[in-house]
Amino acid sequence: MTNSPKTKALTGAQAVAQAMRQINPDVVSVFPITPQTAIMMQFSQFHADGLVETELVRVESEHSAMSCCVGASAAGARAMTATASAGLALMWEILGVASGLRLPIIMPVVNRALSAPINIHGDHSDAMGARDQGWIQIFCENGQEAYENTMLAVKLAEHKDVMLPVMVCQDGFITSHGVQNVNLFEDKVVKKFVGDYEPKKWLLNTDDPVTYGPLQLQDYYFETQKQRADAMLASKKIYLEIGKELSKITGSNYPLFEEYKLKDAEAVIVVMSSTAGNTKVVIDKMRAEGKKVGLLKPKLFRPFPYTEIAKALANKKYVAVLDRSENYGANAPLFGEIKNALFDSVVCGDKDVCVPKLKSYIFGLGGRNIFESDIEDVFDVLLSDNFDNKVGYIGLRGEEK
Amino acid sequence: MNYKELVNKPQKFAPGHRSCAGCGFPPIVRTVLASTDDPIVAACATGCLEVTSTIYPFTSWGIPFIHNAFENSAATISGVEAAYNALKRKGRIPKNKKIKFVAFGGDGGTYDIGLQSLSGALERGHDFTYILYDNEAYMNTGIQRSSSTPFGASTTTAPAGKVHQGKEEWKKDIMQIVTAHHIPYVAQASVHNPIDLSMKAEKALNTPGPAFLVVLQPCTLGWRYHPSMTIDMAKMAVESNFWPLYEVENGKYKLNYKPSKAIPIVDYLKPQGRFKHLFKPENKHLLDEMQKKVNERWDELVKKCE
Amino acid sequence: MTKLKTYKEIPIGGMIEKAGSSAEFKTGDWKAFRPIWNKEKCIHCMICPVLCPEDCIPVIKGKDPKRKETDFDYCKGCGICEKVCPVKCIKMVTEGSEECKEKGGDKCD
Numbered sequence: 001m002t003n004s005p006k007t008k009a010l011t012g013a014q015a016v017a018q019a020m021r022q023i024n025p026d027v028v029s030v031f032p033i034t035p036q037t038a039i040m041m042q043f044s045q046f047h048a049d050g051l052v053e054t055e056l057v058r059v060e061s062e063h064s065a066m067s068c069c070v071g072a073s074a075a076g077a078r079a080m081t082a083t084a085s086a087g088l089a090l091m092w093e094i095l096g097v098a099s100g101l102r103l104p105i106i107m108p109v110v111n112r113a114l115s116a117p118i119n120i121h122g123d124h125s126d127a128m129g130a131r132d133q134g135w136i137q138i139f140c141e142n143g144q145e146a147y148e149n150t151m152l153a154v155k156l157a158e159h160k161d162v163m164l165p166v167m168v169c170q171d172g173f174i175t176s177h178g179v180q181n182v183n184l185f186e187d188k189v190v191k192k193f194v195g196d197y198e199p200k201k202w203l204l205n206t207d208d209p210v211t212y213g214p215l216q217l218q219d220y221y222f223e224t225q226k227q228r229a230d231a232m233l234a235s236k237k238i239y240l241e242i243g244k245e246l247s248k249i250t251g252s253n254y255p256l257f258e259e260y261k262l263k264d265a266e267a268v269i270v271v272m273s274s275t276a277g278n279t280k281v282v283i284d285k286m287r288a289e290g291k292k293v294g295l296l297k298p299k300l301f302r303p304f305p306y307t308e309i310a311k312a313l314a315n316k317k318y319v320a321v322l323d324r325s326e327n328y329g330a331n332a333p334l335f336g337e338i339k340n341a342l343f344d345s346v347v348c349g350d351k352d353v354c355v356p357k358l359k360s361y362i363f364g365l366g367g368r369n370i371f372e373s374d375i376e377d378v379f380d381v382l383l384s385d386n387f388d389n390k391v392g393y394i395g396l397r398g399e400e401k
Numbered sequence: 402m403n404y405k406e407l408v409n410k411p412q413k414f415a416p417g418h419r420s421c422a423g424c425g426f427p428p429i430v431r432t433v434l435a436s437t438d439d440p441i442v443a444a445c446a447t448g449c450l451e452v453t454s455t456i457y458p459f460t461s462w463g464i465p466f467i468h469n470a471f472e473n474s475a476a477t478i479s480g481v482e483a484a485y486n487a488l489k490r491k492g493r494i495p496k497n498k499k500i501k502f503v504a505f506g507g508d509g510g511t512y513d514i515g516l517q518s519l520s521g522a523l524e525r526g527h528d529f530t531y532i533l534y535d536n537e538a539y540m541n542t543g544i545q546r547s548s549s550t551p552f553g554a555s556t557t558t559a560p561a562g563k564v565h566q567g568k569e570e571w572k573k574d575i576m577q578i579v580t581a582h583h584i585p586y587v588a589q590a591s592v593h594n595p596i597d598l599s600m601k602a603e604k605a606l607n608t609p610g611p612a613f614l615v616v617l618q619p620c621t622l623g624w625r626y627h628p629s630m631t632i633d634m635a636k637m638a639v640e641s642n643f644w645p646l647y648e649v650e651n652g653k654y655k656l657n658y659k660p661s662k663a664i665p666i667v668d669y670l671k672p673q674g675r676f677k678h679l680f681k682p683e684n685k686h687l688l689d690e691m692q693k694k695v696n697e698r699w700d701e702l703v704k705k706c707e
Numbered sequence: 708m709t710k711l712k713t714y715k716e717i718p719i720g721g722m723i724e725k726a727g728s729s730a731e732f733k734t735g736d737w738k739a740f741r742p743i744w745n746k747e748k749c750i751h752c753m754i755c756p757v758l759c760p761e762d763c764i765p766v767i768k769g770k771d772p773k774r775k776e777t778d779f780d781y782c783k784g785c786g787i788c789e790k791v792c793p794v795k796c797i798k799m800v801t802e803g804s805e806e807c808k809e810k811g812g813d814k815c816d
Contacts, residue, residue, distance in 0.1 A: 026483075026484060026487035026488060026491070027480060027483045027484050027487055029480070053487070053490060053491070054487065055483040055484070055486050055487040057479055057480065057483050057525065058525065059476060059479070059521055059525075060517060060518075060520065060521030060524070061517060061518075061521070063472070063473065063476070063518070064473060064476035064479070064517075064518050064521055067469055067470070067473035067476035067477050067479075067480065067518065068476050068477070068479050068480035068483065069480060070467075070469050070477060070480060071444060071467065071469065071476070071477035071478060071479060071480025071481040071482075071483075071484070072480035072481065072483055072484040072487075073480070073484075074467050074480075074481070075442070075480065075481040075484035075485065075488075076484060076488060076493070077480075077483070077484035077487055077488060079480065079484070093470055094469065094470060094473065097469055097470055100720060100721070101720045101721070101722075102719045102720035103720075163719060163720075201718075201722060201724065203442050203465040203466075203467060203481055203484075204442065204465070204481070204484060204485055204488060204494055204500065205465070206440035206441075206442065206464070206465055206500060209462065209463060209464050209465045209466070209726040210465060210466075210722055210723065210724050210726070211455055211460035211462050211465075211466045211467075211468075211722065211723035211726070212466065212467040212468070212720070212722060213455075213467055213468035213469060213721070214455035214456070214457045214460060214468065214721055214723050215451070215452050215455050215456050215457060216457040216721050217456070217457070219457075219711055220457045220458065220711075220717070220721070221721075222714075223712070223713065223714035223717060224714070224717070224719075224720065224721045226714040227714050227717075227719050227720075228719075228720075230714075231719070404752060404753035404754050404756075404757050405753050405770075405771070405772055407753070407757050408753045408756050408757060408766045408768065408772050409768045409769070409772060412727070412762065414727075414762070415727035415728070415729050415730045415762070416729065416730055416734070416761045416762045416763050416778075416781040417728075417729035417730045417731060417732035417733065417734060417781060418729050418734075418761075419732075419734065420760065421783075422737060422738070422760070422783035422784055422785035423760065423783075423785035423786070423787060424760045424785075425760070426760075427760040427761070427762065428757060428758050428759070428760060431757075431762060432757070454729065455723065456729075456732075457721060457723065458712075458717075458723060458728065459723070459728045459729040459731060459732050460723040460725070460726065460727070460728055460729055461727065461729040462726060462727070463726045463727040464726070592758075593758075595757050595758065621785075627786070628785040628786060628787070629785055629786030629787055629789060629790045629799070630790065631760075631785075631787055632758055632787055632790060632791050633790060
């Protein structure tokens with residue numbers, strides 16, 4: 001049964017704010033940072049107009065925003081905040097606390113470049129810098145996905161076998177400030193879907209006093225980390241289950257990654273977030289020309305679906321991975337994961353997987369535009385079968401094509 | 402509360418914690434927790450208190466407790482208090498259930514790295530009490546200088562040597578900083594006087610909105626005196642006017658104790674190893690400067706309390 | 708020593724579910740000095756139980772509370788009780804010394 005949605009012209013930021021209004025979290029900590037602020041301004045207006053019952057805590061930094069969420073979540077509340085770039089970097093220490101204490105905090109992240117030099121535009125360096133802090137990370141192509149994934153994230157985070165915080169990432173400005181048609185589902189449907197947060201142990205249950213965040217030394221720290229790692233792995237399956245449930249409302253699918261004309265593709269681009277949208281347009285155009293091109297768009301970056309991606313890329317001839325962040329002195333983050341995925345499959349003797357020829361590209365740092373012609377060029381390079389394994393830079397001056 | 406009333410209160414901070422013999426903070430924690438019969442939820446900054454009281458799988462805390470990080474116990478308790486308001490509104494917590502919220506922090510976690518978090522929470526007006534146990538250095542990491550370390554004290558990052566004589570700056574006045582937030586209740590207390598401390602803790606806990614309490618907590622290891630002397634050291638700090646007992650209630654200053662005749666600052670400094678170098682003849686001027694500063698600050702305070 | 712648990716047996720996130728469980732950890736063997744309490748001289752003013760860092764001076768609660776013998780399972784031998792006693796009814800002695808054995812009886816190691 002698909003509920004009839006209301007279509008509205010919204011920015012990605014507004015779409016997430018709408019999801020937050022419908023979720024009606026108990027506690028939301030608020031701190032401005034471009035381009036995330038658009039979410040919190042909209043949500044604050046909902047609060048001012050009495051559309052949510054949320055306790056808004058206007059903190060004095062992102063460090064306190066996350067610290068406040070940790071306190072609220074441990075206290076038994078459903079807690080959210082949102083951030084970007086330097087804000088996420090400032091939170092870094094407490095990101096690990098949130099996941100270490102197994103608190104299901106939800107955080108929309110509007111991806112933006114990191115300093116220095118300071119730059120306010122979209123790239124993925126912020127989320128990539130925080131990728132190993134034990135947070136589930138979902139990357140969204142557009143406002144609709146950001147809206148739906150915010151709901152999904154709540155149920156995923158709070159699932160008893162997960163109990164981990166979730167980042168819902170969208171591209172700064174491109175998505176967050178671009179107006180798109182977004183289908184909003186009925187409030188009561190969303191509310192029913194997300195349900196109530198009912199933790200087993202919570203600080204405000206003073207009849208059952210517990211200690212959160214003790215000192216664990218050589219004898220127990222290791223065990224606690226193994227639990228967290230296991231929960232991360234388990235969350236992959238639960239994400240799919242909850243996605244199926246959400247499908248009944250939205251009619252959309254929530255796979256680990258999206259495949260676009262991938263089945264018979266010879267040349268594949270792997271790219272996340274808004275650029276995947278542009279890539280689809282290019283694919284349609286090139287397909288019309290008879291070129292076998294396709295897309296693999298990872299949605300879940302943490303936990304990373306290695307096996308499933310390896311299977312999906314099996315027997316492709318060429319794969320280019322486009323990263324919207326640098327990884328100074330190492331493989332770019334997404335490229336590194338794809339390479340890992342394929343290597344694992346081969347080493348494990350998975351006969352269905354034959355390793356494609358890979359190429360890593362960096363693009364769009366600091367909001368640098370990527371054009372459809374750039375994407376087409378990448379496909380052409382792949383199809384030419386004439387490329388080396390050096391990192392390619394798209395749209396960088398001084399770099400030969 | 403007097404001593405007899407204090408011992409009649411239920412135990413909320415169990416023994417078996419691993420603070421040093423003669424540590425000053427357990428009596429502070431116990432006295433504060435005994436100062437209300439309402440349930441309490443506590444947050445605590447990283448530091449000696451947190452580290453020694455929650456060594457897994459054991460906890461000394463008989464109440465709900467959370468340690469988040471070093472610099473954010475005020476922001477953490479903000480979230481807990483916000484959750485309380487939200488869940489009460491939703492009916493998950495009964496409307497008539499009162500809970501008190503307390504954040505603990507040492508001087509490093511309060512004067513220094515946690516100052517911003519504290520200031521934010523005070524300004525936002527959360528209903529909580531902040532307890533600063535002030536032992537005047539980063540004791541947990543091995544006696545490093547903080548902005549609370551007094552002038553002249555030798556610490557491991559500002560040690561006394563051939564050229565430098567320990568800390569060369571004056572102790573930050575946290576009371577003034579907090580008072581400038583115009584919160585309803587701000588007070589300074591000392592571990593040697595649990596009756597004064599519990600009176601203040603009771604006021605702080607029962608004050609709607611933010612309240613702040615800084616308690617002097619001599620540290621046997623960091624100040625280098627015999628463990629049995631903790632209470633005596635705190636007493637001398639007060640008797641020398643180095644650590645006046647006072648409170649600021651709704652902006653009104655009140656001196657809680659006035660020594661009939663203040664003891665010289667040297668009497669307070671002498672038993673402490675951290676000031677030993679000041680007693681070399683060539684450093685006499687530093688002792689003189691300290692006495693002068695103590696007198697000045699005391700006079701300023703007395704004027705405010707008039 | 709209790710048997711260490713596996714990662715499958717402990718609560719998630721390092722949570723400690725048993726409040727006040729540190730009482731299971733005995734700190735009494737830290738002490739180099741032992742307080743010898745003179746019961747007869749004691750006026751039960753309750754100063755030492757309040758200021759004892761270990762909370763190891765047990766008290767019979769009531770309108771007129773009475774202290775009992777120090778709980779040596781926790782006493783770290785700091786000597787604060789001796790210092791704060793207004794009637795000097797506590798004396799610190801070296802653990803294991805002749806004086807300790809004489810005044811502390813067989814509890815003195």
